[in-house]
Structures are given as structure tokens and as C-alpha cells.
Amino acid sequence: MIRMFRILLFMLAVACSVTTQAQSFDSILQKLDSQYPQEKIHVQLDKAAYNAGETIWLKAYLLSAYTLSNISKNIYTELINEKGEIVQRKVTPVVVSGAAASFELPTTLQDSVLFLRAYTRWMLNFDSAFLYVQSIPILTGKKAGNKKQATIQPDIISFFPEGGDMITGLESTIAFKATDPRGLPVKTSGNILNSKGDKLLSFSSRHDGMGTFLLKPQPGEQYTAVWQDHYGKQQKKQLPAPRDKGIILDAIHRPDGIQYGLKRREDAADQAGLYYVVAQMQQQLVYMAKVNLSKSATVTAVIPTENLPTGIVQMTIFNEQQQPLAERIMFINKQDYYFITDLNVQVKGTEKRAKNVIQMDVPDSIICNLSIAITDAGVNPVTRGENDIYSQILLTSDIKGYVHDPGYYFSSEADSVKEHLDLVMLTNGWRRFRWEDVLAGRFPVIRNQPEDYLTLEGTIAGLSKTELIDRELSGILSLKNGGQQALIIPVGRDGHFTLPGLFYYDTARVFYQFTNDKNKVLTSKAVIDMKNNFLKKGPDFSKDEQPPLIFPLQDQATLDKNLQSAQKNIDQKESQRKVQTLEGVVVKAKQKSREEKMDEEYSSGMFRGGNGYTFITEGDPTANGAMTVLTYLQGKVPGLQISVFGSNAKLAWRGGSPTLFVNEMQSDVQLIQNTPMSDVAMIKVFRPPFFGASGGGAGGAIAVYTKKGGSSNENVKGLDFAKIPGYTPDREFFAPDYSTPSPDHDQEDVRTTLYWNPFIMTDKNNRRQFFTFYNNDITRKIRVVIEGINAEGKLTRMERVY
Incomplete structure (x- = not known):
């Protein structure tokens, strides 16, 4: 898509009349695109609303314009309460433009709403209005915002002349939007009066409080809107004052493109002359033309859209002095932004705790990154128009202002839906940058550089600049699971150092000293401050950033069922907590297999569990007789081809080469071959693709774990060290397996989320997936959302209720 887009830009630039002045628009957009690219985030949640004691499971998707973002490697997600306080915060790594996290809500939670905010460090360089923020209802039994207010606040109506201004003597479209005090849309109707109080016209909302009317303002007049709010009280508001000079811009959709018109007053000789029409999408020039209003007061033209992708087009009109005079945004929907995901039920269980198997097929042969949520439809019903990956990435992430039920605008290709979407365009602004600023050379100030996963950074004090010349630190990164990685950290003359691109979970120890520092003379003299690069605090969260709270559960019986399930869940957790605190109580647990125990002891993060094979060397006679890890694996994994030539080896799997790890640190063939089998405790082979590897792991991965022992840190004894927190360890989604009897199954099953998988990776060799889960004790219908x-940056969403 993006390649076609760039070719189109070139063709348009050649076809349009481009002058020296107009070329500056193109160069500015190129600078914005290359030096100030914009990122956007969508978050899929497992449910639309939550109860105290539940877990919020989420998957974040990160894009830049129409492609997967390669700018940031970390996403920050935060839970914020009504006071604007950050109550929980997670830093998660981005893999194939996706990142997963979870938040456990306390059983004592009293808030009726929480806000989820997600962003990258790079996004903080720009307008905070474009950070991802979503309100999350907490089902306490009473809805937030319904408390009796001390003072009754009236409805609000805002007016938006098309193009920006009303000009006396010229008829133009005036759009309006009516909302209640919470920011939610309300139906409205009223009249427009002139300064004498005479009624000129009536207006009425057509969709979600929005509508339009035509008005031809007269010189010296001021216009007032009069309407009744939902309390029945009459309200008044003045319309924006008309201007005597200026340009009117109007635009409509045509089959061949966007037809726009420019108008000036017939008697405004000073407004005659040349104007420039500039249209851009995602900081890419898509149209540029010179318009002459000298001979005619009205000019009409068409912006071709045949080769443009789906998204928002921003049209701006400039005079010869490059001053912006009018602006309009339009949405182009080419139905080219998605790929189809098929869902079929292979095994359908209708009884309590019955087994279900869902089959998913992806027709595309390229790498796909997906997430799936399977919930009880009785407590998480389908909500009309809820925000989804289509509406967030293509619409709401690119405009300022709240959009109600954004998913509605992608629900149909009907003309009425297109007309309603244009009302959104007329009543919301596109302001990722201001033309006035960039034309004057005022570009964003970059205070936050893109992050390359976890970076070690710090300063060295106590040494002179001479002593720091050509210095470096030698270090060993030691993980809790026994993994180690040698580090070489260059040090600048100012004593600063950075080492980017690290990837580990939990807290690690970094042992260090200066390279070739005999008797640690310099190391002992220096004061070394070492830390990670993660943001220690997110930006402030103001009330202006809080989106309106939408309760998806309108049916009281559904709400009651949800609250009853929540209370049972809280009672079970409290009962478990009391049992765990009792002394001398023997709790019988499900017996874990040897593989499960080893996996729990040795692996972490994206290496735990997984889609592949696990080999335990203890008690395996073939392990004792194998020369190396790779000779041991030969013939054990279908499709994995291993050819060994002395100390060298060649590996291939499904057209790619597996990524190699030793104790979860990325390694190479030589290190794997030099690891004695007597030191190996476990080997995990992950089927392609393995998203824990760079580039998505198209060839899968082989992870070797060496035996743990008391001598693992002998080679770092006596060295100074720093404790460096890594990523928060992933919390694994628990789903009971009722096919095997267990004492744990005695409790009533009131789960509302039956299955959650945030990372489903497919490619040309792995296009079909099966998901097995079991019903709870209360489900009658299940809701599946993928x-x-x-x-290629294309999106998918598939939803079914069974």
C-alpha cells in the first residue's frame, strides 16, 4: 500500500502546476515525514468493562502512518484513576508491532471508572491529545457521572463553519455538534436568529448530535442559536462572528474524487489572485494545485482519489504569501485496509465446563500478528459502534476531539454512514502539526529519542577526562534464571555511556569493571551510576484528556449477572488468601509434569510455554551420547534441518534459519556447539514464527538452558554490580483444563474471560490455528473477537457470537 502511495505522490507532483513557493510545501512535508514521523496505538482489551478483582488483559498495536512502526521498541501502558493519579504502570517490549500487558484490579477497588493510557516515548515529543486514552467502566453497581450534581449544567452546542470562517455575503455550510456536560452526544433542534431576534432558519441534528445548515451572513450582523436542552430550559449561543474578507472552502465526495470549491466575494478585489491548494495524508503530499481567483470569484476542481489509500485527507488553502486561509478534512474509505480472518467452530460444547475448539484461518501468506479474546457474551455483550482496530488506527487516532461510537463508521458502505462520517470530519480538527508553525520554521522540539528496547545508561564520576580517554566497561549481565551475557560498554570522555538493544525480564545484575583495569585501580576510584532507560514517570493526566465514560451494559439483568459473578470471584480469592495464610495446612495441588516444572524453573517471559517442543536431558540416554546440542536435535523435530560440519552447522526451518538462545540470551552456532551436553538441562524448540526473536523469528528458535548450580557467578565474584530492572514478567492467562480431574475444579467457575491469547503469529507455513477452551458454569453464549x-500494515477484525 505505502509503495503505491509514494508513486502516486511523484505522479501528482509532476502533473500539478508547481511553483517555487509551492515546492516549499512538499519539502516541509518531506521533512516532517523523515524527521518527525508520527506513531499511533490501538489497544484490544479482553472486555469492555470490569469488576473489582478481575484482570485487564490487553494487546497494543503500534503503527506509523500506514506501516508497522520501526521507531519505538517499548510501549508504556498506565491505569489512571479519576483523580488523574497513575495507579499501575507497565513497560512492555514491541515485537512485530505488538505488545501485551495485564493489570490486576484489587478486590477492594472503589473507583467507578479507570483510564487506560498507552504511548511510546517518541510520542511524547508531540501533542498529548494523540496519546491513546480509553475510559474503562468499573461495574460497582452504579454508573459514574450519574451522581446528582450541585448545579445543573446545560447541553453544549459548538458551531464549525466549513473551511474555518464565515464570510459576509457568501453562503457556506455551518456544521454543529451538541453534547451533554459529559461530552456525550444529544439530539437537538433549534432556530438561528439575527441581531433583531428574527428567525432566519431552523436546525436539527441528523446523527449523534451533529448536523449542518446553510447560512449567508450579512455585513454588520451577529447570529444567535436558540434551543432547548434536555432539561427543557432554553439556551442561547452566538455563532462565530463572520469576517468581511477571506475565502470559502467547500468539499464533497464524488465517484472520481473529492470535489472542492473556492469562493470569494465578487466585490473583494483585494481577494483576487493566486491561491495554493495543498492536500496531505499522514504527512505525505497527495495533491498540489494553483488556483486563480482573479477572473472568477468561484473555482471548482477535483482531487483524484483513485490511487489513495483509506484515511483522512487534510486540504489547506494558502495565499501567495503562504498564509493558510481555510482548511477541511475528508475521509476516504477505499475498503483496502483489511484482510479477512475466518473463524469456525470445530468442537462446540453446550454444557457447563464443556470443551470448545475454535479454528482460525488467515488467507495471507505474509507474517500476521493477532490477538484473540473469548468471553462470556452474557456479561460482555456486543456494543454498537464500539472502538476497534479499524476506527482507532484509521480515524480516532488522527483527529482531535471525542468521536462517539467510532466503529459505526466502518460498519457499512451505505450512503447514510458516509454522510454521518463527513459530519465527524466537519466537527473535528486534524492538528498533528500547524502549517503556520512549520512554514515559519518552528518544528517540534525533540526531547525524547526513540527507544531500542532496554538500554543500559549511566555516568561515571571521580575520574578526569584524561583517565576516561578510550575507556570501556567490561560487564556480565546475569539473569535470575542463570543466564549470562558478556557486555562491552564504551565510555565517552564526558563519562556518559549507553548500551541499547537489551531484552530481558525481571531484575538482572550487571557486574562490571573497566577493561584491562589491573587490580581494579580505576574501578575503585570511579563512582559509577548505572540504570535502565525507561521513563520513570509518565506525563501528567489532566481532566481535559479524559474521554467520556461509556457503560456498555444497558440491560439491568446483564449488569446484575456481571456483579454476581464478580462477587463470587472476590469471595473465592478471599477464601484462597485465607487458606494460604493458615499455618500447618497441607494444600493438595495438581501434579505438574516434569516438563512443566522445568519450564517454570528455567524459562521466563516469551520463552515460557510456547508452541513447540521441550527436551529434558536428565535421564535421556541419547543426550548423554550426543556430541553437541545440534547433533542431539537432529531428527527430533519434524521439518527442522540440521547439518553439522565439525564445529560449524547449518540450520533451516520453513525457509528461515532458527534464532539461537543460551539461557534466553541471543547466541550463535559456535557458542551452542561449544556448550557441553553435560551442562545442558533443557532445550526448547519453538515453531516458526517465534516472536521473541528479532524480526519476528520467521525460522523459529532454539533455546538452550544450562544446569543451575552454585558456581554460576564464580567468574564475577568480587566485581561491583548494579541491579537493573527489566521488563515486567508476563502474567500467563490461566484457563482450566476440565479434561483432567483436579481438586481445583471443586469451586464454582464464574470466569468472564474464557480464553485470551495476545500473540498469535502466522505466516505462509502456519496459517491455521486452533484454540481450545472450556465453558464456565454460567455461560450461555460466547463472544469471540480477533x-x-x-x-504490510493491513488490519483485521473478526467477531462472532456462538
Whole structure:
């Protein structure tokens, strides 16, 4: 898509009349695109609303314009309460433009709403209005915002002349939007009066409080809107004052493109002359033309859209002095932004705790990154128009202002839906940058550089600049699971150092000293401050950033069922907590297999569990007789081809080469071959693709774990060290397996989320997936939602209720 887009830009630039002045628009957009690219985030949640004691499971998708973002490697997600306080915060790594996290809500939670905010460090360089923020209802039994207010606040109506201004003597379209005090849309109707109080026209909202009317303002007049709010009280508001000079811009959709018109007053000789029409999408020039209003007061033209992708087009009109005079945004929907994901039920269980198997097929052969949520439809019903990956990435992430039920605008290709979407365009602004600023050379100030996963950074004090010349630190990164990685950290003359691109979970120890520092003379003299690069605090959260709270559960019986399930869940957790605190009580647990125990002891993060094979060397006679890890694996994994030539080896799997790890640190063939089998405790082979590897792991991965022992840190004894927190360890979604009897199954099953998988990776060799889960004790219908993105930047969403 993006390649076609760039070719189109070139063709348009050649076809349009481009002058020296107009070329500056193109160069500015190129600078914005290359030096100030914009990122956007969508978050899929497992449910639309939550109860105290539940877990919020989420998957974040990160894009830049129409492609997967390669700018940031970390996403920050935060839970914020009504006071604007950050109550929980997670830093998660981005893999194939996706990142997963979870938040456990306390059983004592009293808030009726929480806000989820997600962003990258790079996004903080720009307008905070474009950070991802979503309100999350907490089902306490009473709705937030319904408390009796001390003072009754009236409805609000805002007016938006098309193009920006009303000009006396020229008829133009005036759009309006009516909302209640919470910011939610309300139906409205009223009259427009002149300064004498005479009624000129009536207006009425057509969709979600929005509508339009035509008005031809007269010189010296001021216009007032009069309407009744939902309390029945009459309200008044003045319309924006008309201007005597200026340009009117109007635009409509045509089959061949966007037809726009420019108008000036017939008697405004000073407004005659040349104007420039500039249209851009995602900081890419898509149209540029010179318009002459000298001979005619009205000019009409068409912006071709045949080769443009789906998204928002921003049209701006400039005079010869490059001053912006009018602006309009339009939405182009080419139905080219998605790929189809098929869902079929292979095994359908209708009884309590019955087994279900869902089959998913992705027709695309390129890499796809998806997530799936399977919930009880009785407590998480389908909500009309809820925000989804289509509406967030293509619409709401690119405009300022709240959009109600954004998913509605992608629900149909009907003309009425297109007309309603244009009302959104007329009543919301596109302001990722201001033309006035960039034309004057005022570009964003970059205070936050893009992050390359976890970076070690710090300063060295106590040494002179001479002593710091050509210095470096030698270090060993030691993980809790026994993994180690040698580090070489260059040090600048100012004593600063950075080492980017690290990837580990939990807290690690970094042992260090200066390279070739005999008797640690310099190391002992220096004061070394070492830390990670993660943001220690997110930006402030103001009330202006809080989106309106939408309760998806309108049916009281559904709400009651949800609250009853929540209370049972809280009672079970409290009962478990009391049992765990009792002394001398023997709790019988499900017996874990040897593989499960080893996996729990040795692996972490994206290496735990997984889609593949696990080999335990203890008690395996073939392990004792194998020369190396790779000779041991030969013939054990279908499709994995291993050819060994002395100390060298060649590996291939499904057209790619597996990524190699030793104790979860990325390694190479030589290190794997030099690891004695007597030191190996476990080997995990992950089927392609393995998203824990760079580039998505198209060839899968082989992870070797060496035996743990008391001598693992002998080679770092006596060295100074720093404790450096890594990523928060992933919390694994628990789903009971009722096919095997267990004492744990005695409790009533009131789960509302039956299955959650945030990372489903597919490619040309792995296009079909099966998901097995079991009903709870209260489910009558299940709701399945899959969202995702492919390597070309296309999106998918599939929803079914069974």
C-alpha cells in the first residue's frame, strides 16, 4: 500500500502546476515525514468493562502512518484513576508491532471508572491529545457521572463553519455538534436568529448530535442559536462572528474524487489572485494545485482519489504569501485496509465446563500478528459502534476531539454512514502539526529519542577526562534464571555511556569493571551510576484528556449477572488468601509434569510455554551420547534441518534459519556447539514464527538452558554490580483444563474471560490455528473477537457470537 502511495505522490507532483513557493510545501512535508514521523496505538482489551478483582488483559498495536512502526521498541501502558493519579504502570517490549500487558484490579477497588493510557516515548515529543486514552467502566453497581450534581449544567452546542470562517455575503455550510456536560452526544433542534431576534432558519441534528445548515451572513450582523436542552430550559449561543474578507472552502465526495470549491466575494478585489491548494495524508503530499481567483470569484476542481489509500485527507488553502486561509478534512474509505480472518467452530460444547475448539484461518501468506479474546457474551455483550482496530488506527487516532461510537463508521458502505462520517470530519480538527508553525520554521522540539528496547545508561564520576580517554566497561549481565551475557560498554570522555538493544525480564545484575583495569585501580576510584532507560514517570493526566465514560451494559439483568459473578470471584480469592495464610495446612495441588516444572524453573517471559517442543536431558540416554546440542536435535523435530560440519552447522526451518538462545540470551552456532551436553538441562524448540526473536523469528528458535548450580557467578565474584530492572514478567492467562480431574475444579467457575491469547503469529507455513477452551458454569453464549495486523500494515477484525 505505502509503495503505491509514494508513486502516486511523484505522479501528482509532476502533473500539478508547481511553483517555487509551492515546492516549499512538499519539502516541509518531506521533512516532517523523515524527521518527525508520527506513531499511533490501538489497544484490544479482553472486555469492555470490569469488576473489582478481575484482570485487564490487553494487546497494543503500534503503527506509523500506514506501516508497522520501526521507531519505538517499548510501549508504556498506565491505569489512571479519576483523580488523574497513575495507579499501575507497565513497560512492555514491541515485537512485530505488538505488545501485551495485564493489570490486576484489587478486590477492594472503589473507583467507578479507570483510564487506560498507552504511548511510546517518541510520542511524547508531540501533542498529548494523540496519546491513546480509553475510559474503562468499573461495574460497582452504579454508573459514574450519574451522581446528582450541585448545579445543573446545560447541553453544549459548538458551531464549525466549513473551511474555518464565515464570510459576509457568501453562503457556506455551518456544521454543529451538541453534547451533554459529559461530552456525550444529544439530539437537538433549534432556530438561528439575527441581531433583531428574527428567525432566519431552523436546525436539527441528523446523527449523534451533529448536523449542518446553510447560512449567508450579512455585513454588520451577529447570529444567535436558540434551543432547548434536555432539561427543557432554553439556551442561547452566538455563532462565530463572520469576517468581511477571506475565502470559502467547500468539499464533497464524488465517484472520481473529492470535489472542492473556492469562493470569494465578487466585490473583494483585494481577494483576487493566486491561491495554493495543498492536500496531505499522514504527512505525505497527495495533491498540489494553483488556483486563480482573479477572473472568477468561484473555482471548482477535483482531487483524484483513485490511487489513495483509506484515511483522512487534510486540504489547506494558502495565499501567495503562504498564509493558510481555510482548511477541511475528508475521509476516504477505499475498503483496502483489511484482510479477512475466518473463524469456525470445530468442537462446540453446550454444557457447563464443556470443551470448545475454535479454528482460525488467515488467507495471507505474509507474517500476521493477532490477538484473540473469548468471553462470556452474557456479561460482555456486543456494543454498537464500539472502538476497534479499524476506527482507532484509521480515524480516532488522527483527529482531535471525542468521536462517539467510532466503529459505526466502518460498519457499512451505505450512503447514510458516509454522510454521518463527513459530519465527524466537519466537527473535528486534524492538528498533528500547524502549517503556520512549520512554514515559519518552528518544528517540534525533540526531547525524547526513540527507544531500542532496554538500554543500559549511566555516568561515571571521580575520574578526569584524561583517565576516561578510550575507556570501556567490561560487564556480565546475569539473569535470575542463570543466564549470562558478556557486555562491552564504551565510555565517552564526558563519562556518559549507553548500551541499547537489551531484552530481558525481571531484575538482572550487571557486574562490571573497566577493561584491562589491573587490580581494579580505576574501578575503585570511579563512582559509577548505572540504570535502565525507561521513563520513570509518565506525563501528567489532566481532566481535559479524559474521554467520556461509556457503560456498555444497558440491560439491568446483564449488569446484575456481571456483579454476581464478580462477587463470587472476590469471595473465592478471599477464601484462597485465607487458606494460604493458615499455618500447618497441607494444600493438595495438581501434579505438574516434569516438563512443566522445568519450564517454570528455567524459562521466563516469551520463552515460557510456547508452541513447540521441550527436551529434558536428565535421564535421556541419547543426550548423554550426543556430541553437541545440534547433533542431539537432529531428527527430533519434524521439518527442522540440521547439518553439522565439525564445529560449524547449518540450520533451516520453513525457509528461515532458527534464532539461537543460551539461557534466553541471543547466541550463535559456535557458542551452542561449544556448550557441553553435560551442562545442558533443557532445550526448547519453538515453531516458526517465534516472536521473541528479532524480526519476528520467521525460522523459529532454539533455546538452550544450562544446569543451575552454585558456581554460576564464580567468574564475577568480587566485581561491583548494579541491579537493573527489566521488563515486567508476563502474567500467563490461566484457563482450566476440565479434561483432567483436579481438586481445583471443586469451586464454582464464574470466569468472564474464557480464553485470551495476545500473540498469535502466522505466516505462509502456519496459517491455521486452533484454540481450545472450556465453558464456565454460567455461560450461555460466547463472544469471540480477533484483531490483528500483517506485515504490510493491513488490519483485521473478526467477531462472532456462538
